[in-house]
Amino acid sequence: MTARNFKHALFCAVITMVVAYPILGLNLVARGTRVGLEGADTSTLVAIFVAAMVVFSFQLYRDTIMAALGKIPKLPPLAGREPMPQAKRVKMESWVLTGIIVLALFWPFFVSRGSVDLATLVLIYIMLALGLNVVVGLAGLLDLGYVAFYAVGAYTFALLSQYMGISFWMALPLGALFAALFGLVLGFPVLRLRGDYLAIVTLGFGEIIRILLNNWTAVTGGPNGIGGIPEPTLFGMEFGRRVKEEGNTSFHETFGIAYSGEHKVIFLYLIALVLAVITALVIRRLMRMPVGRAWEALREDEIAARSLGLSRTAVKLSAFTIGAFFAGFAGTVFASKQGFISPESFVFLESAIILAIVVLGGMGSQLGVVLAAIAVTILPELAREFSDYRMLVFGAAMVLMMVWRPQGLMPMRRTHIELKRQE
Amino acid sequence: MQDLLYFSQQLINGLTIGSTYALIAIGYTMVYGIIGMINFAHGEIYMIGAYTALIAITGLATLGIAWLPLVLIVALICAMIVSSSMGWAVERVAYRPVRGRHRLIPLISAIGMSIFLQNYVHLAQGSRNVGFPALIDGSFRFGSSEGFQLSLSYMQITIFITTLVCMTALSLFISRSRIGRACRAVSQDLGMANLLGIDTNRIISATFVIGAALAAVAGLLLGMYYGSVDPLFGFIAGLKAFTAAVLGGIGSIPGAMLGGLILGVAESMTSGYLSGEYKDVVAFGLLILILLFKPTGLLGKPEVEKI
Amino acid sequence: MLEVQNLSMRFGGLLAVDQVSLDVQEHEIVSVIGPNGAGKTTVFNCLSGFYKPTGGTIVFKGQEVQGKPDYKISRLGMVRTFQHVRLFNQMSVVENLLVAQHRHLNTNLLSGLIKTPNYREREQKSLDRAAYWLDRVGLLDLANRDAGNLAYGQQRRLEIARCMVTEPKLLMLDEPAAGLNPAETKDLNQLIVSLKEDYHVSVLLIEHDMSLVMDISDRITVINQGRPLAKGTPGEIRQNDDVIKAYLGEA
Numbered sequence: 001m002t003a004r005n006f007k008h009a010l011f012c013a014v015i016t017m018v019v020a021y022p023i024l025g026l027n028l029v030a031r032g033t034r035v036g037l038e039g040a041d042t043s044t045l046v047a048i049f050v051a052a053m054v055v056f057s058f059q060l061y062r063d064t065i066m067a068a069l070g071k072i073p074k075l076p077p078l079a080g081r082e083p084m085p086q087a088k089r090v091k092m093e094s095w096v097l098t099g100i101i102v103l104a105l106f107w108p109f110f111v112s113r114g115s116v117d118l119a120t121l122v123l124i125y126i127m128l129a130l131g132l133n134v135v136v137g138l139a140g141l142l143d144l145g146y147v148a149f150y151a152v153g154a155y156t157f158a159l160l161s162q163y164m165g166i167s168f169w170m171a172l173p174l175g176a177l178f179a180a181l182f183g184l185v186l187g188f189p190v191l192r193l194r195g196d197y198l199a200i201v202t203l204g205f206g207e208i209i210r211i212l213l214n215n216w217t218a219v220t221g222g223p224n225g226i227g228g229i230p231e232p233t234l235f236g237m238e239f240g241r242r243v244k245e246e247g248n249t250s251f252h253e254t255f256g257i258a259y260s261g262e263h264k265v266i267f268l269y270l271i272a273l274v275l276a277v278i279t280a281l282v283i284r285r286l287m288r289m290p291v292g293r294a295w296e297a298l299r300e301d302e303i304a305a306r307s308l309g310l311s312r313t314a315v316k317l318s319a320f321t322i323g324a325f326f327a328g329f330a331g332t333v334f335a336s337k338q339g340f341i342s343p344e345s346f347v348f349l350e351s352a353i354i355l356a357i358v359v360l361g362g363m364g365s366q367l368g369v370v371l372a373a374i375a376v377t378i379l380p381e382l383a384r385e386f387s388d389y390r391m392l393v394f395g396a397a398m399v400l401m402m403v404w405r406p407q408g409l410m411p412m413r414r415t416h417i418e419l420k421r422q423e
Numbered sequence: 424m425q426d427l428l429y430f431s432q433q434l435i436n437g438l439t440i441g442s443t444y445a446l447i448a449i450g451y452t453m454v455y456g457i458i459g460m461i462n463f464a465h466g467e468i469y470m471i472g473a474y475t476a477l478i479a480i481t482g483l484a485t486l487g488i489a490w491l492p493l494v495l496i497v498a499l500i501c502a503m504i505v506s507s508s509m510g511w512a513v514e515r516v517a518y519r520p521v522r523g524r525h526r527l528i529p530l531i532s533a534i535g536m537s538i539f540l541q542n543y544v545h546l547a548q549g550s551r552n553v554g555f556p557a558l559i560d561g562s563f564r565f566g567s568s569e570g571f572q573l574s575l576s577y578m579q580i581t582i583f584i585t586t587l588v589c590m591t592a593l594s595l596f597i598s599r600s601r602i603g604r605a606c607r608a609v610s611q612d613l614g615m616a617n618l619l620g621i622d623t624n625r626i627i628s629a630t631f632v633i634g635a636a637l638a639a640v641a642g643l644l645l646g647m648y649y650g651s652v653d654p655l656f657g658f659i660a661g662l663k664a665f666t667a668a669v670l671g672g673i674g675s676i677p678g679a680m681l682g683g684l685i686l687g688v689a690e691s692m693t694s695g696y697l698s699g700e701y702k703d704v705v706a707f708g709l710l711i712l713i714l715l716f717k718p719t720g721l722l723g724k725p726e727v728e729k730i
Numbered sequence: 731m732l733e734v735q736n737l738s739m740r741f742g743g744l745l746a747v748d749q750v751s752l753d754v755q756e757h758e759i760v761s762v763i764g765p766n767g768a769g770k771t772t773v774f775n776c777l778s779g780f781y782k783p784t785g786g787t788i789v790f791k792g793q794e795v796q797g798k799p800d801y802k803i804s805r806l807g808m809v810r811t812f813q814h815v816r817l818f819n820q821m822s823v824v825e826n827l828l829v830a831q832h833r834h835l836n837t838n839l840l841s842g843l844i845k846t847p848n849y850r851e852r853e854q855k856s857l858d859r860a861a862y863w864l865d866r867v868g869l870l871d872l873a874n875r876d877a878g879n880l881a882y883g884q885q886r887r888l889e890i891a892r893c894m895v896t897e898p899k900l901l902m903l904d905e906p907a908a909g910l911n912p913a914e915t916k917d918l919n920q921l922i923v924s925l926k927e928d929y930h931v932s933v934l935l936i937e938h939d940m941s942l943v944m945d946i947s948d949r950i951t952v953i954n955q956g957r958p959l960a961k962g963t964p965g966e967i968r969q970n971d972d973v974i975k976a977y978l979g980e981a
Contacts, residue, residue: 398535
């Protein structure tokens with residue numbers, strides 16, 4: 001047995017070297033027009049060797065290590081938990097969420113403009129992740145082209161403002177509705193596909209939309225994008241130094257305070273906050289409604305659900321459309337925040353990031369998604385060195401989550417309706 | 424005559440690209456046939472193959488070795504070894520632990536792996552694309568010197584021949600060898616094969632290794648054909664190859680070949696007659712249409728839903 | 731009420747169901763029996779719309795339903811259970827029954843978002859109906875448990891209750907007694923009879939438990955290797971030489 005273990009461990013260590021050395025240890029460098037090769041520095045080589053040794057010893061003592069790990073008391077598994085804590089859990093989550101919201105309301109007045117701007121981005125990601133969670137977490141439909149609906153929202157606003165001079169407040173519902181319409185139209189034919197095929201098809205749709213945006217230069221400006229997207233106004237008050245639109249007044253003059261660029265940033269942040277809260281509340285409600293139950297039923301056992309008269313297409317389509325709706329919401333806010341959009345912002349990687357947030361955060365609650373969105377967006381900003389490794393870490397984390405804690409994703413547990421005994 | 428030459432040129436270009444798609448598609452189709460999952464990271468395995476080949480070629484050049492057949496063979500072998508090891512490792516680390524769980528879990532794991540590998544190469548080798556030396560130069564030319572000239576480059580011929588050799592070898596391997604027979608048994612019924620004493624884990628590993636090795640061949644060929652590689656090089660190619668696999672009928676090896684060729688030709692015709700920008704749209708559009716109207720592909724077998 | 735004529739189902743080269751005809755009248759329990767692999771469940775899958783039959787007609791309440799999508803057939807009032815119980819395991823028992831009433835509850839999204847009185851009333855009604863049926867099958871005390879945690883016999887009863895809240899005209903039961911102990915089978919026997927007597931539901935039953943079949947069926951259809959073998963009352967079937975041969979041949 002030990003001899004076999006040894007052989008296997010040696011094999012694994014060799015594979016580690018083979019996989020790591022050529023790519024990490026030999027770097028291609030451009031020398032003029034030619035390509036040259038440089039060896040990596042000693043620390044990389046040492047790291048590769050250490051990695052191989054770690055793999056070797058892990059595989060050699062695999063049985064012992066796994067046995068030792070097995071002895072560590074585990075968290076109680078989800079299925080074994082009594083139904084009792086549900087009420088408690090819900091209450092606790094509401095408290096924490098309310099706390100976060102209150103904190104979030106006052107916080108921007110005490111920090112720098114850059115932080116508020118970043119926080120707005122976090123809120124946009126929260127909206128996106130909550131919306132995608134409806135599709136992936138609740139309805140169990142893996143949508144890899146979610147960013148397309150985000151793009152539809154953003155471009156709707158950009159184009160409407162450019163060609164028809166429509167304001168943010170008009171564009172907000174229009175962008176969301178238009179994205180939802182897109183979801184409806186795209187979803188209708190594809191939702192009868194099986195899970196993994198659906199994933200690929202949505203990915204294809206996402207790419208097609210991006211390529212079209214990139215090439216339909218006459219309308220979308222192609223890779224150059226669209227600029228000059230207006231900022232939101234507050235009851236006709238603009239936040240710029242000078243009033244751009246006739247009939248509007250300016251915020252700082254109305255209130256007789258000095259102009260500050262921060263007003264605009266904070267205002268946008270507050271809008272995003274309100275929208276994110278609305279998104280969360282609406283989705284919470286939906287989860288407890290019949291449609292939320294239908295999503296879960298279809299995810300759990302499609303055949304049984306169909307046998308009870310649930311239309312597979314209608315139920316899935318509702319999730320898909322609602323998810324798209326919130327992506328459109330987020331897209332409109334994003335366009336307004338940036339003032340400029342281009343297809344660059346809507347690549348597959350963006351879909352993958354949103355999916356990563358859902359996967360990492362969906363620990364059975366919206367709270368998880370919110371925390372994950374914060375972590376995923378802010379960590380790379382906090383540690384500059386980390387930002388290079390961000391996607392590497394995301395990828396690894398997605399794999400690890402699937403291996404160790406897939407529940408994190410799959411059952412975003414709805415609050416169950418309870419039957420109260422009528423005495 | 425001019426039109427015909429132009430058309431033939433597009434056809435040749437399409438078949439060239441198509442045959443490399445077919446090589447990559449084998450990896451998707453074999454894995455899907457056996458464990459029913461989409462190996463989303465396969466495109467990255469192919470990209471790593473291309474990088475390894477380039478590293479080997481550059482290394483040999485630094486050592487002053489320039490005899491072409493030797494350079495190509497060494498590059499090919501290095502690429503195949505590294506890619507196969509990567510394929511094996513990926514299966515062990517990211518797929519085996521989640522095998523048999525809900526369908527979406529292996530897929531998400533695979534997407535994570537794909538992102539990881541992309542950034543692994545990105546961090547190690549930089550994000551810029553690196554030039555791939557044109558080792559096989561020159562071409563046959565047909566047609567008058569004033570008008571459009573049809574060219575069939577030696578590189579294209581190399582690609583055809585290599586693909587043909589690989590496909591023949593694979594078919595023989597699958598139909599004749601012991602591992603090949605076991606592969607077929609496992610893809611028919613994994614549980615049964617297990618009961619009959621086939622080490623299914625080994626067969627699944629073998630599938631990943633074979634797929635990765637063929638992807639490495641494609642990596643070397645396409646690297647030379649396009650003249651450069653970058654870390655995102657595998658993503659789109661992987662999607663295209665997956666499309667080819669679905670088009671031909673996922674799970675079917677002749678299907679992958681057929682699908683690859685059709686897709687390659689469709690793309691190059693779009694480039695030739697419409698615009699190069701839209702060739703990806705055509706590829707994805709084709710994928711969507713096939714999945715909607717004939718999800719079993721051209722040569723695939725229908726699946727009956729079990730109730 | 732249900733009229734099936736010359737139903738055929740072919741999978742590639744295999745003719746799983748060949749020219750099967752059967753009918754169910756109002757207020758009647760009809761059983762389909764036959765050796766394992768005779769094609770009984772395939773008949774069910776065709777009737778409930780999971781398979782598109784390759785031949786024959788299915789008329790339910792004067793309407794041709796062959797080839798209609800499954801959920802539409804279910805909404806017409808033909809609802810089935812499954813040979814291997816299919817509950818929504820992660821959902822609670824009562825929620826399993828609420829999902830089944832989805833079609834009655836399916837109001838527009840807005841009224842649910844703002845909780846209109848009408849919406850509350852419907853939600854309450856469906857909860858009441860669920861409670862009624864849980865009481866009827868003796869699961870009321872377990873209403874808030876996860877369905878997956880129930881014992882096997884309880885799961886079987888929940889599946890039947892889940893069909894009943896959809897208010898079907900015809901209930902199709904696929905081996906409801908499989909895996910039950912004698913006492914549970916007896917309860918099931920009484921439940922099925924009561925569904926017919928008290929709730930005016932017709933029942934189409936696939937079952938291997940012969941004593942149950944002979945006891946409650948008004949009429950029986952026997953199929954063997956996809957083909958109809960015999961039809962008649964339990965008394966007639968018991969005497970039928972072909973049937974005896976088919977069953978003995980299997981043993």
